[in-house]
Amino acid sequence: MCEKPMAINTAEARKMVDAAKANNKVLTIGYQNRFRPDSRYLKEECKNGELGEIYMAKARAIRRRAVPTWGVFLNEYEQGGGPLIDIGTHALDLTLWMMDNYKPKYAVGTTYHKLNNQKNTGNAWGDWDTEAFTVEDSAFGFIVMENGAAISLESSWALNTLDVREAKTTLCGTRGGADMVDGLRINTVDLNRQVTIIPDLKAGGVDFYAGSGDMSPGDLETSMWIDSILNDTQPLVLPEQAYVVSQILEAIYVSAKTGEAVYFK
Amino acid sequence: MCEKPMAINTAEARKMVDAAKANNKVLTIGYQNRFRPDSRYLKEECKNGELGEIYMAKARAIRRRAVPTWGVFLNEYEQGGGPLIDIGTHALDLTLWMMDNYKPKYAVGTTYHKLNNQKNTGNAWGDWDTEAFTVEDSAFGFIVMENGAAISLESSWALNTLDVREAKTTLCGTRGGADMVDGLRINTVDLNRQVTIIPDLKAGGVDFYAGSGDMSPGDLETSMWIDSILNDTQPLVLPEQAYVVSQILEAIYVSAKTGEAVYFK
Amino acid sequence: MCEKPMAINTAEARKMVDAAKANNKVLTIGYQNRFRPDSRYLKEECKNGELGEIYMAKARAIRRRAVPTWGVFLNEYEQGGGPLIDIGTHALDLTLWMMDNYKPKYAVGTTYHKLNNQKNTGNAWGDWDTEAFTVEDSAFGFIVMENGAAISLESSWALNTLDVREAKTTLCGTRGGADMVDGLRINTVDLNRQVTIIPDLKAGGVDFYAGSGDMSPGDLETSMWIDSILNDTQPLVLPEQAYVVSQILEAIYVSAKTGEAVYFK
Amino acid sequence: MCEKPMAINTAEARKMVDAAKANNKVLTIGYQNRFRPDSRYLKEECKNGELGEIYMAKARAIRRRAVPTWGVFLNEYEQGGGPLIDIGTHALDLTLWMMDNYKPKYAVGTTYHKLNNQKNTGNAWGDWDTEAFTVEDSAFGFIVMENGAAISLESSWALNTLDVREAKTTLCGTRGGADMVDGLRINTVDLNRQVTIIPDLKAGGVDFYAGSGDMSPGDLETSMWIDSILNDTQPLVLPEQAYVVSQILEAIYVSAKTGEAVYFK
Amino acid sequence: MCEKPMAINTAEARKMVDAAKANNKVLTIGYQNRFRPDSRYLKEECKNGELGEIYMAKARAIRRRAVPTWGVFLNEYEQGGGPLIDIGTHALDLTLWMMDNYKPKYAVGTTYHKLNNQKNTGNAWGDWDTEAFTVEDSAFGFIVMENGAAISLESSWALNTLDVREAKTTLCGTRGGADMVDGLRINTVDLNRQVTIIPDLKAGGVDFYAGSGDMSPGDLETSMWIDSILNDTQPLVLPEQAYVVSQILEAIYVSAKTGEAVYFK
């Protein structure tokens, strides 16, 4: 079980996937947002086809002013990237998982170093070291999948906006849509009327995965991982899935640098 | 003064711009959303540099279920396109005008025909004719400008989402940002604190443009146009600006068809 | 088409039903609340089995202080009753129609003349004539159906309560429930979670009954009645249904007088 | 001091009352909701005649999905009943105490076993054992008192409704009314205007009963009971009052079984 | 019936009062805010002693940016004063009437000309003529009555504050208090608890003054005046009361000029 993102680049990630397979070892990546109650409820809805075919999605990881000032988060050399690989990666993993769609066709993107030389920033964890802040402060991307679906990806640690959401996905499908705003909302049409559905995720028993009960997301992630090792069950986060996340993030960095679209083979 | 978008394609639009210049005639396009009180207030803020350099923007024209069922709106042949040219064009014009940035580098996009064969749709103006509905029902794009700024464009007449906004822009700049949600909100940092600024656009006198007073947006558009003709003043919507809007919309349609990025020369 | 309630007592109502049948005439009663958008939406839900078997319901017609002071509303001799036959009758008709359950087993009830001799009453239409006010000011009932379902009926023109609702029904079924509070709300369980469903009854097209479109409730009632006469179609409010409403109201008055339950044969 | 309800049936309850009297022992029942700040405030208002004569009341104990899954709550044989004796008993005791009216004339009622065989129920304490769940899941009653007043009683552990309230009473009197919704609200008429009165039950000193001060409800119940034993003072909950509660609950069960009204002698 | 304030100074006002008396004519002043439903309800409460002795009050007439730009409102010579005599006079009259206390001991006050030379003011009726604006833009006073009660008076047409209220009074008495915020609120203590009382002034019949019924404030003022003339009844606004208002306003202007307290004989 590795921290996300799985590697510093796609090539390294590929080696990990191959090594696990070759050695018949269980490998998973710590995309813990999949274990949240709203994520699990929504995944079931998607599995049951309640949204139909999902053709447009937004993966959002937007903070207004919350740059992590500890550790090596800001250091391009040691960290490899900024908010895109720190929090954007979670939103993207969540979105791809909901869509169950892992075949990207091409991606474009931009990264910005616009606020990292500012002082008196109103940052949640105090002013950052402007010298040390070498990674991007925000990054955006647009990914088109082989089947024509599109994903808009937004990630920032610091951006002048009020539209703030972290590790959230928006899904638009042929039968319904899902928004993670003020809790999970599902929208659809019934009896020729627009209908909004509000699940109460705080009350009642939960049993989507065998034995999960009312476990906290962290406990559930842990217990499922232990189960994978002891009983050789498939982990919830498959390495092939995490690999695609890494592929897309890398493409966005490349596109931002070259000013061109990056096509996946 | 022509209805928006200015022409069925870029080539036609170019001819219009050139003809106006050659004949020394005043030409403008009916992008009436520029005349709204919030648009005018925000434009002044942008002009005064209150947002600094704007490097990320969102142009949004999203309806949940409001497909126009009258006229030829749904007809690809007669109309040339769906929500992208009907309402997406307004949101994009507004955004480019605020940024005062008319040099696009490349664009990608997708268009969808996903809901147009459904019945009992909960549509605001009653069910549409599924046979006649040949234009797209939603379209999305990502535009990168020469200076590196990015614009995310969303347009739909029918999309399963609760995140509904029409003819709205979101601007993120180095000094501040602007959101058009529950009215205009400007966000920035002052004295090391995140600050939200709420202008009261309903009260008080307004005098951004000479003689505008408390005119309604429509009256203001009309009176400025009359002034342009009588006194040869520059119209608020310049034909060169409208041309760039058309260029970008066309590029999104092309990208959607080819599955590739479209680079502007 | 007759005003509700259909007659001054059950015997008269029976004669009307029989006369219509014998003469092959179309008869209906003006229970116009069935034609409201929320009523029609909910009826469809009930027909589709979304609530399952409805076994408990509340028919509510409660005003805090809104005694009608004009006409003969207050006169026992000319009117035959007070809020029970004026507004309680609507709530009961709506409830029975939703349940599609017209076989009552027994009913009990109470009627009150408690506030009708007061002055300075804060009444919405000004103080009433205390001498003239001979009908009840509120009435309550509890009805048990042949199949075991129960209906709690509440009606008042003047009652010291904040729990005010007029012509509203609450339905509790084996699969889901419906409340008419702040608009129509449907509650059920999905994926082991309590779920609240909010239909948007103000937007979109409506076509539950052939040709209804976006007609107002009054226009719809009128046009369906005209259709019944011209084309001999079944009216929405059947005389046999209205008869049961009259039966139950009469039983509540009798029970209030005798202090005993009234059993239907 | 015994847990509520005082006995498994009326006959046993009568023996307890008689034994206490015969042996000159103090007996009380644990109706702890009487000791809540809102209950005590409202009782004072009732005693002072602020509501006038109370002629209509609702005793409500409605949960949407909160079936107790531990202990023997679900077992008909060991427990004697479900929500009616578990939580309905509290709401009824509170209501009768406020009315100071303990002479019932007759009662009717229904009990339901409608949801107890369902799975994936969204229950607050996890799914119940459908085999073990032999008591009713909801019960309703209508009680008419000797003086003509009526009480509507609702109790459920699981009911598809959004109108959820536990151990709450609604009182309608000739001078005013009381609702326990979003805190205690008293409504009346003053100077010919409808008036709503909101007491702040969280602030300020409280001294309704000698020595109660700002005690928690539990401490107050305990200290009053100790006082009753040490100083032979009358307990707040008199055994004769608790007996009437038991009488009415038993009558509702009987009525539900026989389908007939139960008259008290 | 004269417009308020009754005269340009106290001396003139005195002549009017004396002339009316000497000639046995009915005289009244147009303090129309006394006829508002909230004013009339509160006056009844005060008369009934519900507030006890009122010893502290606030008379407020504060606008943020609503300078009247028409007529001669801004002209010191023709108008005699600014917001103090335009709107402050109403708030003060209302307050004195509620207190039924017309014996002032002394007054102090300040007047300001701080915003009247500004441009682009966000004024509700457009920018004012800075040359013409010779009256004060705001004025404040503190009045101590013979019986020791105090009144804080605030008036402005333009003041940088969010605490905006016009023609409102706040009363603090020994038994209760009244605030005119979000409608009329009365606060007191009952059963050792702080209690807030909310009258519903929109519903129900009104009959505080003979024949007033549901008349609008304007109609009521008119009809009472006609009644005064035809039937020689006492007008609601007595000239002696209006005289005291004028006395106090004059004292505030004098105090503002001299920088000293003004004592009434």
Add this chain to the structure above:
Amino acid sequence: MCEKPMAINTAEARKMVDAAKANNKVLTIGYQNRFRPDSRYLKEECKNGELGEIYMAKARAIRRRAVPTWGVFLNEYEQGGGPLIDIGTHALDLTLWMMDNYKPKYAVGTTYHKLNNQKNTGNAWGDWDTEAFTVEDSAFGFIVMENGAAISLESSWALNTLDVREAKTTLCGTRGGADMVDGLRINTVDLNRQVTIIPDLKAGGVDFYAGSGDMSPGDLETSMWIDSILNDTQPLVLPEQAYVVSQILEAIYVSAKTGEAVYFK
């Protein structure tokens, strides 16, 4: 560092200020409300001239029913005064500091002993000892400064009002205003529009005073005081400033007793 107010009267306060100067000792008074985040933010705004010249202010310390019943708070002899010196002093210090205006010209005021003989008071800390309560229960004042600015001062422990605020200031200046309601709000005019500015005082780093960081108000007060002693830096609360507060409070007591204005030399 002394508790506020600095002395029992102005003469004593003067001795303290002189003694500190003569002995070259650092003296400060515990006006801890200056160290609150909203106070510090607002002070910076004032220093930067964002409000322009402040000419009207309100110092408010109003409790509805929160008389301190412990210690010697109620004792005139030992305490010297009631809410005016207990909490009014904080509001006044805050206001003067924001205005940076310490030259009063004259003051008037009233004090009341109106509720201190009541029982069953709904007081937050239980009923007070009516015999012991010899200080005022509320006090009000109006202060005019040498430069013409006015301050309205309100203080109470018990007052029948809903307009409750403690240690809050309202400032009205030529460029903008500040209200402390639901957090700090700054209002001004920008681009001819009324604008409300909401700083987020809970998030982000704070560094107004060297080394303050995210310290709590108490820690900041302590650390600045230690710094004053160790490094002989000027304390935030200067003794000359505290002296003026005492001067004004004394003047209000004197004015209340004599019924006349008190002029400062």
